[in-house]
Amino acid sequence: MTKVVFLYDFDKTLSPKDMQEYGFIESLGIFDPSQFWKLVDETAKLYSMDRILAYMYLMIHESKKRGVTIKKEHFVEFGKDIELFEGVPGWFERISAYGKSQRLEIEHVIVSSGLKPMIEATSIAQNFSQIYACDFVYNENNEAIWPAMAINYTTKTQFLFRINKGVRNVTDDVALNSLLPNNMRPVPFDHMIYFGDGLTDVPSMKLVTEAGGFAVAVFNPYDDKSKMTAQQLVLDGRVEYMASADYSVNSPLEKLIKLMIQHIVNKDALRHWEVL
Numbered sequence: 001m002t003k004v005v006f007l008y009d010f011d012k013t014l015s016p017k018d019m020q021e022y023g024f025i026e027s028l029g030i031f032d033p034s035q036f037w038k039l040v041d042e043t044a045k046l047y048s049m050d051r052i053l054a055y056m057y058l059m060i061h062e063s064k065k066r067g068v069t070i071k072k073e074h075f076v077e078f079g080k081d082i083e084l085f086e087g088v089p090g091w092f093e094r095i096s097a098y099g100k101s102q103r104l105e106i107e108h109v110i111v112s113s114g115l116k117p118m119i120e121a122t123s124i125a126q127n128f129s130q131i132y133a134c135d136f137v138y139n140e141n142n143e144a145i146w147p148a149m150a151i152n153y154t155t156k157t158q159f160l161f162r163i164n165k166g167v168r169n170v171t172d173d174v175a176l177n178s179l180l181p182n183n184m185r186p187v188p189f190d191h192m193i194y195f196g197d198g199l200t201d202v203p204s205m206k207l208v209t210e211a212g213g214f215a216v217a218v219f220n221p222y223d224d225k226s227k228m229t230a231q232q233l234v235l236d237g238r239v240e241y242m243a244s245a246d247y248s249v250n251s252p253l254e255k256l257i258k259l260m261i262q263h264i265v266n267k268d269a270l271r272h273w274e275v276l
Helices: 033-046 051-065 072-079 088-101 116-120 156-165 173-177 199-210 224-235 252-275
Strands: 002-008 104-115 130-138 144-149 192-196 214-219 241-244
Touching (some): 002 156, 002 252, 033 051, 051 130, 051 144, 072 116, 088 252, 104 156, 104 252, 156 192, 192 199, 199 224, 214 224, 224 241
Parallel strands (some): 002 104, 104 130, 192 214, 214 241
Antiparallel strands (some): 130 144
């Protein structure tokens, strides 16, 4: 069967909040998450620092400053408490079954600026063939000591190219940057559907849509600012489609994705017809 890859951001795409707000920020004695994110912004500006590296730095720095040890197992425990949008738990199996009925193999992949150990601890982790996300180097005591992987808005596109070219190993940069004709790439960009919620997803959305694939700006139905962000993405031509982050049966999002799947099937049929 033909493969189609669904790519998901995580925070505010599958979950209503940034994952650091599910236990970690409180563990620092900070009970207003906006204070932590303000400190991230200030640190990034002070050191002309990538914002993702800034939050990872502060996770280690602020923990040490307060005498709190931050270990991988702590991230795992925090990850178990992550909330998900309506319908997310049953979404992957259901939409994969629909794809199969259309003779498509649907693969689900995470590409996130959040933390990999936390995502891996969620109840939906087993649905993803791969989870590309930020992570730390851990010492002999399993304490986070240094960023091992930091994924920001532009580096997200690297992982789309890895999937496109079949170079899934994140340490293999040689094969990733080697010439491979488009007709030999295992997953064309027009067989990708990208789910995101904001500006950090724009480069990935543009990469996929300009190559003939699809992208959807999802928004929190209970957050006016989230909806306005999605609307602006559409108005600015950054993305063609938006939908409430409701992954339930027969939701507008599900109906939209099924139309996209049907479009891919029909496009492939026409492509085959031209070859004949």
